Amino acid sequence: MKGGSVERGEGASPRKGVTRGLSIMDFIFRIIAAVATLASALAMGTTNETLPFATQFIRFRAEFDDLPSFVFFVMANSVVCGYLVLSLILSVFHIVRSKAVNTRILLIFLDTVMLGLLTAAASASASIVYIAHHGNPKANWFAICQQYNNFCERISASLIGSYIAVALLIILILLSVVAISRN
Amino acid sequence: MKGGSVERGEGASPRKGVTRGLSIMDFIFRIIAAVATLASALAMGTTNETLPFATQFIRFRAEFDDLPSFVFFVMANSVVCGYLVLSLILSVFHIVRSKAVNTRILLIFLDTVMLGLLTAAASASASIVYIAHHGNPKANWFAICQQYNNFCERISASLIGSYIAVALLIILILLSVVAISRN
Structure with a gap:
C-alpha cells in the first residue's frame, strides 16, 4: 500500500509540474501579446501627417x-488588448489550480474568437496598406505613399x-489544449 | 466485483456515446465548411465582366x-478546402476511436492555422470590396462598382x-477541445 502511494505520487508530480509550466508560459505569452496589440493600436491611432x-x-x-479599415484595426487591437489583460486573471488561476478544465475550455473559445478578430483587422489593414504603397492601375487607384511617406x-x-x-494567440490555444489533454 | 464492473460500464458508455456524437458532428461540419470554401473559391475565381x-x-x-487580394482569396479558400477534405480521414478515425487524443491535438492546431489563413483572406478581400463599393475620397480612390455592377x-x-x-472552423476547434476534455 505504502509503496503504491509513493509511486502514484512520483507519477503525478512531474505531470503537474509540466502543466504548471505550461500555465506560466501561457501567462508570459499573454503579457507579450497584450503589449504587442497595445503598441499596434497606439502606433496606428496616433498616425497623421500634414504635408x-x-x-x-x-x-x-x-x-x-x-x-475605415484602420479605424477597425485600432478598435480590434484595443479590444484584444483589453481581453488579454483580463484573461491574465484566469491565467493566474490556472497556475494555482492546474487541474481546472472548464475555465481552460472557456479561454480556448475566447482566444479563438479574438484570434479571428485580430487576424481580420490586421489583414484588412494590410490589404489597404498594399494599395497605399502600390496602388492598382486597373482600378485607377493611385499609390498615396509617394506623398505621405511617413x-x-x-x-x-x-x-x-x-x-x-x-502568432502568440495560436501558441496560447495550443498550450491550453495540451494542458487539458494532460489532465 | 461484478456490480462494480457493471457500474463502470454504465458510466463509460454514455460518455463514449457523447464523444462519438461530437466526432460525427465534426465530420458533418467539415463537409459543410469544405463545400462553403469551394463555393467561395469558384465564385471568386470565375468572376469577370466586360462592359x-x-x-x-x-x-x-x-x-x-x-x-492581388482576390487572388489570395481564391488561393486561401482552395487550400482550406483541400485541407478540410483531407482532414475527413482523421475525422472518421475519431468516430471509430473516440479515445484518440494526439491526433485531435494535431487537428486543433491545423484547424487554428487554417482559421487564421481563411480569416485573413476573407477580411483582406472584404476591405477591398468595401473600397470598390464606396471608394475613398480622401485617398482619391474611386468606387468602381458603378461601372462594374455584376x-x-x-x-x-x-x-x-x-x-x-x-464560423464552422471556430465550432470545430471547440468540439475537438470538448472531446479531449471528456477523455
Missing part, C-alpha cells in the same frame, strides 16, 4: 481615420505588433 | 486577378461562403 505645403483652400493631411511607414510598421499577437 | 462598350484601344474588362455583386457574394467556413 509642408498647402493651397489656399486645401491642406494636405492624412490621418488614420480617413480609412504616414505609410507608420501604418506598415503598426501591423507588425498585430501579427506577433496573432 | 458592353469599348474605345478603339481599350476594352473595359474587370477580372478577379486584377486585384462584378461587384459577385465578389461581395463570394465572401459569404468564407465567413460561414470561418
